[in-house]
Amino acid sequence: MSLALLLDISYAIMGAGIGAGLAAIGAGIGIGKIGGSAMEGMARQPEASGKIQGAMLIIAALIEVAALFALVICLLISFKS
Amino acid sequence: MRSFFNRISPFSLVLSFFFVFGTLNFSKGQEHQEAAVEQHEGDHHEGEKAEAFNASEVIIHHVLDDHVWHLWDGHYGTIHLPIILYSSEKGLDVFSSSHFYDEHHNVVEYNGYVLEHNHISIAGNHEAYVLDLSITKNVAMLLLNAVLLVLVFSAVAKGAKNNAGKAPKGIQSFFEPIIIFVRDEIVKPNIGHHYHKFLPYMLTLFFFILFGNLLGLVPGSGNLTGNIAVTLTLAVFTFIITNVKGNKGYWGHIFWTPGVPLPLRIVILPVEIIGIFTKPISLTIRLFVAITAGHIVLLSLISLAFIFQSVAVGFVSSTIVLFINLIELLVAGIQAYVFTLFSSLYIGMAIADHEHH
Numbered sequence: 401m402s403l404a405l406l407l408d409i410s411y412a413i414m415g416a417g418i419g420a421g422l423a424a425i426g427a428g429i430g431i432g433k434i435g436g437s438a439m440e441g442m443a444r445q446p447e448a449s450g451k452i453q454g455a456m457l458i459i460a461a462l463i464e465v466a467a468l469f470a471l472v473i474c475l476l477i478s479f480k481s
Numbered sequence: 482m483r484s485f486f487n488r489i490s491p492f493s494l495v496l497s498f499f500f501v502f503g504t505l506n507f508s509k510g511q512e513h514q515e516a517a518v519e520q521h522e523g524d525h526h527e528g529e530k531a532e533a534f535n536a537s538e539v540i541i542h543h544v545l546d547d548h549v550w551h552l553w554d555g556h557y558g559t560i561h562l563p564i565i566l567y568s569s570e571k572g573l574d575v576f577s578s579s580h581f582y583d584e585h586h587n588v589v590e591y592n593g594y595v596l597e598h599n600h601i602s603i604a605g606n607h608e609a610y611v612l613d614l615s616i617t618k619n620v621a622m623l624l625l626n627a628v629l630l631v632l633v634f635s636a637v638a639k640g641a642k643n644n645a646g647k648a649p650k651g652i653q654s655f656f657e658p659i660i661i662f663v664r665d666e667i668v669k670p671n672i673g674h675h676y677h678k679f680l681p682y683m684l685t686l687f688f689f690i691l692f693g694n695l696l697g698l699v700p701g702s703g704n705l706t707g708n709i710a711v712t713l714t715l716a717v718f719t720f721i722i723t724n725v726k727g728n729k730g731y732w733g734h735i736f737w738t739p740g741v742p743l744p745l746r747i748v749i750l751p752v753e754i755i756g757i758f759t760k761p762i763s764l765t766i767r768l769f770v771a772i773t774a775g776h777i778v779l780l781s782l783i784s785l786a787f788i789f790q791s792v793a794v795g796f797v798s799s800t801i802v803l804f805i806n807l808i809e810l811l812v813a814g815i816q817a818y819v820f821t822l823f824s825s826l827y828i829g830m831a832i833a834d835h836e837h838h
Binding site: 457462468471475479 | 770811812
């Protein structure tokens, strides 16, 4: 394999690695914000904590799907290289 | 019976649950170990070098569809599913997929057909279109899911009929709270008055996705709801129902948004038309990614033990996989809930009657 092709492939795999890391950061920030405001809401009104917990879990699942979407694309890049 | 359960402490129940999951993970891993070892021995007989464990190939193979169902290694562990083909050149052909395999090779041609990367084409005529209607692993899982749904819910319905007016018993008492949850928390608040017309579809959708997700977590099963064709079909059903049942207010909001100055309406029009299609696309991708990515993460962690070829890493990775399996159970339930919730939201928005005009 020529050096140019090897370099391209290594750039692609490096990009995939960085992308997966950025996706994890995005998910962490998003779920952190949700968790933070959920905690605040539960501290203000403990009787609503059941509803807040339910809503928090669902929104965390949605954010996680977005992060996993990026993860799958990065995995595809690294597997196809 | 009750005194027996009272004496078992909850802690020991949880611990035994963990052990069961741990052994399930080990057996999932054993399958790969034996695959690697058997390939090693098979290659030794032919005098070639043993191949290293190719993690990406194993992972992608386990997540995608296949014509052969590998339960465990050995003659009785592989189920060769039937292949059903139709092409205008050769007509209808039905045969077992074992004909394509010949002691670990699969370039074997059979009856003029060639199997390459799970794609069947006519030998020597790559461009000819072959309609592949085979019972693959995912189709078999779909049929299993359907049979399970019919069995469970006919039992629940029979229980509801027999116990009318009395307290529910048996399997009816397990599923009735979940059905009431779907009706009262998902369907009724979002669809409004005519929720009973859409309730059968919503319940079917919810339980199909839930059972499909949970079946996919069983070791050795196929990845049913992680197949984008399956999720696309479910999203298309919601799309059809939304747009067929959409009333004048719904279409009016899309094509001629009320309450907005005229130049802005022209700008909003293409955005709204794209918006009709992004809704089912987002439903498709959300479920597909959540389930497939979960399976890929689990398989990658199990493969760690085989990449490092060490028992200590195996113990650590099995423990981590155990906890991620529990998260996947939660994700299975949440994704079923979210798909049904968004479907009922879209249908509710389409049939909402606007009193303020």
